Amino acid sequence: MEPALVSAGLLGPGCERAEDRRFLTALPNTIWLPRFTHHLINPMDQNVLATEIVEPFSRSLSFLGHGGEMGRAMREKDWLGSPLDEPGQWPQELKSTIALMLNSGHSMFLAWGPELTFFYNDAYIPLLGSKHPALGKPFQDVWHDIWPDIEPIVLDALAGKSTWLEDFRLLTERNGYPEEAFFTFSYSPVRNSQGEVCGLFSAVNETTGKVDAMNRRRAVEEELVQSQEQLRQSNEYLNTIISQASVGIAQTDIEGRFMLVNDRYCEILGRSRADLLGRKVKDLTHPEDQLLHAEAFDRVVRSGEALFIEKRGLRPDGSHVWVNNHLSLSRDADGNPQHVIKVSIDITERKENELHIKYLATHDPLTKLPNRTLLKERMLHSIQAAQYLGTKVALLFLDLNRFKMVNDSLGHDQGDQLLKVIAERLRSCTREGDTTARIGGDEFVIVLDALEFVSDAIGIAEEVLASVAEPVRLAGHDVSVSTSIGISVYPRDGSDPTILLKSADTAMYQAKEMGGGTFRFYSPDMNARLLERLLTESRLREAIGRGELVLYYQPRVSLVKERIVAIEALVRWDHPENGLMLPDDFIPIAEEIGLIEEIGRTVLMQACEQNKRWQQQGQDPVRVSVNISPRQLTQGDLPYLVRSVLEATGLAPQWLELEVTESGLMHNITAAQETLQQIRDLGVGISIDDFGTGYSSLNHLKRLPIDTLKIDKTFVRDLPFDSDDVSIVTATIALAKSMNLRVVAEGVRSVEQLYFLKDRECEEVQGYLFGLPVPAEQMEGVLMHPDSIIPLARK
Numbered sequence: 001m002e003p004a005l006v007s008a009g010l011l012g013p014g015c016e017r018a019e020d021r022r023f024l025t026a027l028p029n030t031i032w033l034p035r036f037t038h039h040l041i042n043p044m045d046q047n048v049l050a051t052e053i054v055e056p057f058s059r060s061l062s063f064l065g066h067g068g069e070m071g072r073a074m075r076e077k078d079w080l081g082s083p084l085d086e087p088g089q090w091p092q093e094l095k096s097t098i099a100l101m102l103n104s105g106h107s108m109f110l111a112w113g114p115e116l117t118f119f120y121n122d123a124y125i126p127l128l129g130s131k132h133p134a135l136g137k138p139f140q141d142v143w144h145d146i147w148p149d150i151e152p153i154v155l156d157a158l159a160g161k162s163t164w165l166e167d168f169r170l171l172t173e174r175n176g177y178p179e180e181a182f183f184t185f186s187y188s189p190v191r192n193s194q195g196e197v198c199g200l201f202s203a204v205n206e207t208t209g210k211v212d213a214m215n216r217r218r219a220v221e222e223e224l225v226q227s228q229e230q231l232r233q234s235n236e237y238l239n240t241i242i243s244q245a246s247v248g249i250a251q252t253d254i255e256g257r258f259m260l261v262n263d264r265y266c267e268i269l270g271r272s273r274a275d276l277l278g279r280k281v282k283d284l285t286h287p288e289d290q291l292l293h294a295e296a297f298d299r300v301v302r303s304g305e306a307l308f309i310e311k312r313g314l315r316p317d318g319s320h321v322w323v324n325n326h327l328s329l330s331r332d333a334d335g336n337p338q339h340v341i342k343v344s345i346d347i348t349e350r351k352e353n354e355l356h357i358k359y360l361a362t363h364d365p366l367t368k369l370p371n372r373t374l375l376k377e378r379m380l381h382s383i384q385a386a387q388y389l390g391t392k393v394a395l396l397f398l399d400l401n402r403f404k405m406v407n408d409s410l411g412h413d414q415g416d417q418l419l420k421v422i423a424e425r426l427r428s429c430t431r432e433g434d435t436t437a438r439i440g441g442d443e444f445v446i447v448l449d450a451l452e453f454v455s456d457a458i459g460i461a462e463e464v465l466a467s468v469a470e471p472v473r474l475a476g477h478d479v480s481v482s483t484s485i486g487i488s489v490y491p492r493d494g495s496d497p498t499i500l501l502k503s504a505d506t507a508m509y510q511a512k513e514m515g516g517g518t519f520r521f522y523s524p525d526m527n528a529r530l531l532e533r534l535l536t537e538s539r540l541r542e543a544i545g546r547g548e549l550v551l552y553y554q555p556r557v558s559l560v561k562e563r564i565v566a567i568e569a570l571v572r573w574d575h576p577e578n579g580l581m582l583p584d585d586f587i588p589i590a591e592e593i594g595l596i597e598e599i600g601r602t603v604l605m606q607a608c609e610q611n612k613r614w615q616q617q618g619q620d621p622v623r624v625s626v627n628i629s630p631r632q633l634t635q636g637d638l639p640y641l642v643r644s645v646l647e648a649t650g651l652a653p654q655w656l657e658l659e660v661t662e663s664g665l666m667h668n669i670t671a672a673q674e675t676l677q678q679i680r681d682l683g684v685g686i687s688i689d690d691f692g693t694g695y696s697s698l699n700h701l702k703r704l705p706i707d708t709l710k711i712d713k714t715f716v717r718d719l720p721f722d723s724d725d726v727s728i729v730t731a732t733i734a735l736a737k738s739m740n741l742r743v744v745a746e747g748v749r750s751v752e753q754l755y756f757l758k759d760r761e762c763e764e765v766q767g768y769l770f771g772l773p774v775p776a777e778q779m780e781g782v783l784m785h786p787d788s789i790i791p792l793a794r795k
């Protein structure tokens with residue numbers, strides 16, 4: 001029997017309601033085509049229905065219904081059909097088919113007869129596209145082409161087995177492009193009244209949304225699992241990195257308590273993990289670095305800024321380790337500070353090298369005292385602290401007297417030893433917090449911190465003077481040196497370290513000028529004097545070239561021969577502004593600034609030239625005596641100079657005499673002895689000037705190649721009334737005679753003095769009584785007419 005085509009649209013309005021279904025009474029061989037008709041409104045589809053589906057079956061169709069488009073189409077085509085009876089009369093197959101569809105809960109339906117496809121409903125349309133390609137065709141012809149995957153279960157259904165495919169994936173073209181969609185198919189065999197399978201009924205639901213959701217959920221779940229795995233792996237990796245890292249890593253809470261530390265961190269601090277966890281970083285930080293640490297930690301927690309600090313960590317044995325720490329902040333999900341992460345590197349070796357280099361750059365290697373650089377740094381600190389506290393800072397500038405002598409006579413090793421001893425003594429005179437520095441060969445500076453009264457510096461200065469003056473045992477000798485101290489005070493004398501140093505230096509010069517072994521506070525007028533001195537220094541350098549140094553001459557008279565036997569050359573500086581300057585005002589400066597050798601050369605040359613000139617003029621030959629600075633004895637080649645000057649001027653050596661001060665000789669007796677011997681060997685006379693003031697021992701005197709002693713004018717001044725001077729002068733004359741030396745008395749100003757000296761058989765005299773030092777031309781007059789002075793000698 002042919003199946004009947006049933007169109008719900010043909011059933012008329014209301015037939016889809018539940019109660020209407022009851023009217024769908026069975027019709028043999030009838031299949032219902034629900035809601036089919038409105039697709040047939042489209043003329044093309046109408047045509048499809050008419051020509052491809054309805055027409056082939058028209059003869060055998062039980063035409064159900066009589067309204068709507070389908071009815072019209074059928075009528076127009078004159079299809080056979082039998083109108084349905086009332087639904088109550090419908091055949092059982094129709095009713096069960098309808099029941100099947102209604103109960104299936106699916107939305108798409110499709111039915112095949114054994115050979116042909118019969119119908120599908122509206123809901124099926126989107127799945128199929130514009131039309132089902134299989135409609136009206138034997139399914140064997142189409143399944144292969146369209147949905148080959150479904151074929152096996154279709155065959156199963158046709159074989160009488162109900163079956164289904166759940167969430168089956170199909171490629172559709174429903175929107176005009178290939179699209180993946182999912183469907184749940186259920187296939188049921190349709191049986192005829194004989195119970196034979198006459199077709200199949202397929203109910204379909206699109207499950208794309210569900211599958212997509214499921215896939216999405218699965219993807220999310222997979223992603224979650226994957227990210228959990230990744231997280232686990234990265235945690236594991238991170239833990240491995242942290243524990244095996246070659247840098248120390250630690251995590252603290254925001255109070256600074258250790259919560260996590262890696263092996264390297266423990267190693268750096270030399271502590272176990274148990275020792276660290278729960279303890280505060282601050283408590284394991286060197287006390288001097290705790291403030292630095294607290295500030296840095298606080299800044300990281302407050303601002304979230306990451307930063308580096310270098311500080312010392314404490315090891316359990318009390319030693320410290322230098323660590324470079326990188327501190328950074330981690331926050332919780334709400335953005336609140338949660339942890340501080342510390343990454344630490346042990347920089348002890350580098351730091352100690354740096355500190356050593358810094359130490360070398362800021363300390364004197366010999367005495368280990370701070371050098372000038374560190375001194376200035378410390379002065380700045382002291383000044384800043386004094387500004388804050390309203391206190392004072394005193395600067396003691398020390399220069400050792402007679403250090404050079406020790407160095408020259410006992411050698412540099414002993415000189416170094418002396419400096420070390422003095423450095424230690426200075427250190428012991430000061431309080432903790434004060435600074436003692438060595439800033440030059442024999443120059444030291446002491447910074448006295450936080451003084452309440454300027455006078456507090458006096459006690460320390462006195463202690464320093466006494467301490468330095470204590471003898472030092474060097475190479476088996478007890479050597480005594482003294483020091484001169486200049487003191488400047490902040491804020492009175494300035495607030496700049498350089499100025500304070502300069503002021504103390506100026507005051508030190510004043511102390512030296514006062515004879516050494518004492519101290520002087522700086523006063524502003526010293527500066528004026530210093531300025532003057534600096535000016536003198538620079539002018540003196542030019543004076544030699546400009547020929548401003550001139551010689552004055554003073555006669556020396558022999559009381560035995562009653563004539564002028566020698567003339568002393570005395571240098572003067574014909575200063576363009578100051579007028580004639582005496583040697584005491586510029587010779588010490590020349591000695592200090594290293595000009596004395598040049599001046600000595602000029603003087604020696606001028607004096608020898610002049611004496612030669614007088615001889616050439618036919619004057620009775622006299623010796624010219626030239627003063628030699630102690631420095632000329634030890635530096636330069638004096639014997640060579642003397643020889644070359646004599647050669648250059650043509651003066652015979654016996655007409656030249658060199659005067660060396662007694663104190664100058666004693667500074668370096670060995671060197672002096674050798675030099676003088678060479679000069680003596682040339683035939684030049686040598687006299688000891690200022691004799692009696694230099695404490696030379698007879699032993700030394702005996703060894704020196706000298707021929708004249710000049711009694712210092714200070715012993716002559718009060719003759720013949722001062723009994724001490726009388727004794728000294730008498731003894732000196734006797735001594736000279738016993739040593740076979742010529743003896744000369746200097747500074748003879750009165751006839752009483754002259755008589756006394758003559759009485760004691762002093763051979764030669766010199767002094768204002770016989771004439772002031774005068775220029776060469778005037779001296780020439782005296783030489784030509786000695787009668788003006790000689791009669792004195794005869795008395």
Ligand SMILES: Nc1nc2c(ncn2[C@@H]2O[C@@H]3COP(=O)(O)O[C@H]4[C@@H](O)[C@H](n5cnc6c(=O)[nH]c(N)nc65)O[C@@H]4COP(=O)(O)O[C@H]3[C@H]2O)c(=O)[nH]1
Binds near residue numbers: 554600689748768
């Ligand atoms: N009170 C007094 N003084 C008298 C009398 N007679 C001479 N005088 C002064 O006593 C000084 C004697 O020279 P000096 O002891 O060698 O002492 C010299 C000498 O040590 C040094 N000097 C002078 N010329 C030179 C020189 O060319 N080279 C070096 N290195 N030193 C020199 O300067 C010192 C001072 O020289 P001047 O000022 O020229 O002073 C001279 C002279 O003017 C007197 O009766 N009473």
